[in-house]
Amino acid sequence: MPNMPDSNTLDLPLPARRQQTLGLVLLRRIAGHGLHDARATMLAMDAAGVDFRKLLVITRALVVDLARTSRRKIKLAPCCASGMTRDEGLIMALIGGAGLDVFGALTDDARCPAAMTTAHALGQELNRIALRNDWRR
Template sequence: MAHPHDSTALELPLPARRHQTLGLVILRRMAGHGLHDARATMLALDAGGTDFRKLLVLARALIVDLARTSQRRILLAPCCAAGMTRDEGLLMALVSGAGLDVHGVLTDDSSCPVAMTTAHALGEELERIATRNRWRR
């Protein structure tokens, strides 16, 4: 079912913070190339060091939760795109701690906030990695 917001245009700039861009690229890789994508794993290993598994598990869980609960197609750009789709902007807002309103717009299902909890946990892990690696702009 097509919605008025089903646009593949890169309407938004990439996230300004390095750890948010890392999270977006990992999510894009896993959504486009499978949950066990080697490049996503290498990105997580490079950024997370010995704790890379937690980042991977949370990213995989978020992809699965969104696939299971979303009532609509969520449009993602290729991993190397220089901007974000509207859906990716919503996804990154959710990872950054947004509430049920953003979850509802992203999935067309605000009554089932399963993915919201996973998104918040992923955001906290990305923040922890940014602090550990001293990624501040």
């Protein structure tokens, strides 16, 4: 079977920074288990403390925006997977501040960047949490 760009294979390594891994696991939990997943809430509470609601709301909004705007299925790995799918790599790039080219590759629709601003907001929140928690890695 040829390696298709939207396959379920874990082609990419997990993110190197702790806040990026947190964002990926939150996205996987919320997308796979629903917007009100208790484990995602506990992860957010552990990382963000009293500001956990902001992290959850932005993550939920990103999941909903991606689901509404994508013209194709976005492939996500299970929460405990040891790597990332191509789509998860694109989402992490989008959270890191990537532009319309990455959004277009992820959703097959670069004309409607609804989720792009939400992804950038999530990236800023994850970086704020990393600074607050003194996560150097």
